[in-house]
Amino acid sequence: MNNEQQRYIQVEQSVLNQMLGKDTAFDVVSDVIVAEDFEAVRHQAIYQVISDLAMANQPYDEVMVTDLLEERNQLNDSCCPANYFALMSLVPSISFSSLRSHAQLVKRRSIRRQSIAQLKFGIQKLEDGDNQTIDINNEVMSAIANLEVGGGTHSYVRVGTLMGGMIERIAAAKNGLNKFITTGFPEFDNVAMIDAGNLVVVAARPSMGKTALVMNWLSHIAKHKEGEAVFFSVEMPSDQVMDRLASAEACINLTSIRKGQLDTDEWGQMQRFISGEEDMRLSIVEKKEITIAEIRTQLNRIKRETGGKLSAIGIDYLQIMGGLHGQYKIDNISTITRTLKTIGHEFGCPIFLLSQLSREVEKRPNKRPIMSDLRDSGTIEQDADLIVMIYRNDYYEQKEKGGSAQLDGMAEVILTKNRNGPTGTVRLGFEGQYARFTNHMPIVSDLDMIPNYGSGYS
Numbered sequence: 001m002n003n004e005q006q007r008y009i010q011v012e013q014s015v016l017n018q019m020l021g022k023d024t025a026f027d028v029v030s031d032v033i034v035a036e037d038f039e040a041v042r043h044q045a046i047y048q049v050i051s052d053l054a055m056a057n058q059p060y061d062e063v064m065v066t067d068l069l070e071e072r073n074q075l076n077d078s079c080c081p082a083n084y085f086a087l088m089s090l091v092p093s094i095s096f097s098s099l100r101s102h103a104q105l106v107k108r109r110s111i112r113r114q115s116i117a118q119l120k121f122g123i124q125k126l127e128d129g130d131n132q133t134i135d136i137n138n139e140v141m142s143a144i145a146n147l148e149v150g151g152g153t154h155s156y157v158r159v160g161t162l163m164g165g166m167i168e169r170i171a172a173a174k175n176g177l178n179k180f181i182t183t184g185f186p187e188f189d190n191v192a193m194i195d196a197g198n199l200v201v202v203a204a205r206p207s208m209g210k211t212a213l214v215m216n217w218l219s220h221i222a223k224h225k226e227g228e229a230v231f232f233s234v235e236m237p238s239d240q241v242m243d244r245l246a247s248a249e250a251c252i253n254l255t256s257i258r259k260g261q262l263d264t265d266e267w268g269q270m271q272r273f274i275s276g277e278e279d280m281r282l283s284i285v286e287k288k289e290i291t292i293a294e295i296r297t298q299l300n301r302i303k304r305e306t307g308g309k310l311s312a313i314g315i316d317y318l319q320i321m322g323g324l325h326g327q328y329k330i331d332n333i334s335t336i337t338r339t340l341k342t343i344g345h346e347f348g349c350p351i352f353l354l355s356q357l358s359r360e361v362e363k364r365p366n367k368r369p370i371m372s373d374l375r376d377s378g379t380i381e382q383d384a385d386l387i388v389m390i391y392r393n394d395y396y397e398q399k400e401k402g403g404s405a406q407l408d409g410m411a412e413v414i415l416t417k418n419r420n421g422p423t424g425t426v427r428l429g430f431e432g433q434y435a436r437f438t439n440h441m442p443i444v445s446d447l448d449m450i451p452n453y454g455s456g457y458s
Contacts, residue, residue: 184220227311248436317354
C-alpha cells in the first residue's frame, strides 16, 4: 500500500469513527456516499451496517454495528476482524462539523477509482478487436459522466427555502430577464418558453419548412447565446444546408445562390454575410443514418474543441436516423427519444428534433396537423417537452389548383404540446425564396378562419 492509498484509508477510518454512535451522522453523509465508495472492503461492510441500522431507526454505535456484522458472518479476518474498531480509534480524529467534507473526500477518491476502472475496461474491450470503437468510446464516456452526476447535493429542499428564488425569478421575468431560450420569434417564444434540456419536436409534412424553421432558430441562438449550436443533417448535404443558411441570413434568393447568378447588390449582401458571420458559433454535421452513439460522440468532440459549452442541438430528421430498420422500429424510436432527452440534460441545451407527419393529413379536408399525425407518434408524444407543427395553407392551395394559386406567405406554427406552458397557434411570415420564416406577417383578410387551438396546459 503506497502513501497516498494509506492516507485515504485513514480518511475512511476517520469518517466511520465519527459516525459510530452519533445519532445524526448518517443523515449528514447519506446523500454523499454509499458503501461502494469506500476502498477497503471492511469499510464497505461497516458503512453498509450503519446504513441499514439507520434506515431501520436503530442506533448505530459500536456495539450494534459489531452485533450485526457478526450476525452477517462478516466479523472475521477475511472481512472485518473483531479488534478492528480498536485499531480504527488510533487514527487522527476529525470534528463532527467536518464529517461531510471528509465524506466528500471519500466520494472523490471513489470517482477516481471507478473512472480508472472504466478506462481500463474500455482499453480491454478495444484490444479484443471484436467491438465497435465508437460504441466502446461512448459506453466509457457515458459511464464516467454518470459518475460525476452522483451525490453531493441534498435530495430535498423545503418550500420555504425555494420561495426566495421564486420571487427573484418573478422579478427578473417582469424586468424582461429570464432563462428561456429565445429563437428570434418573440411571439412564439412567449408561448413556448423553451428551457435548456427540453426536447422540442418540430413536425410537418414535406415542403412545409421545418428545416428552415429550425435553422432559423439555431442561427439566432448561435449569434445571441453562449456556446456552440450544432445541426445534424441526416438528409441534406452540408453544402445545401450552407446555401440555405446564407440565403436566410443574407436575404438572397436561394435559387440565385444555387445557380450562381448573383447581381451586384446580392454579391454585396453575400460579402457582408461572410465577413459578419464567419465566426458564427454553429457547426453542421452531415451523416446519413446517424446513430445516437455517433451523435453523442460528435457532441462531446464539438464541445471539447469549441470552448466547452453547447447552446442548442438540431437533428434533421428522426425517421431516417440509423437503427430504425426492422420490426422493432417503434421500440427503437422510443429509445432514441428517451436518450435524446438525457443528452439534452447532459449538455444543458434544448434539442430540436425534426419529424415527419403521416400521410393521413393529406386525406382530410382540413389539413392542419394534429398530435396523432406524428409518425410512430406514441413515444414521441410521451417524451417530447414541446411539439411544434407547421401548416401553410398556400402550399395546399397551390397544390390543389395546379400551382396557379397566389402565395400569401403566411405560416401557422402550431404548438400542440407544451409540458410547462400554454398551447396555441402563432402566425409567422414564410419567405420560401430565402428559406426562412419572419416576424413580419403579410396582410391577409381571413385571419379569423384559423381555429383557436386553446391555451390550456398539457
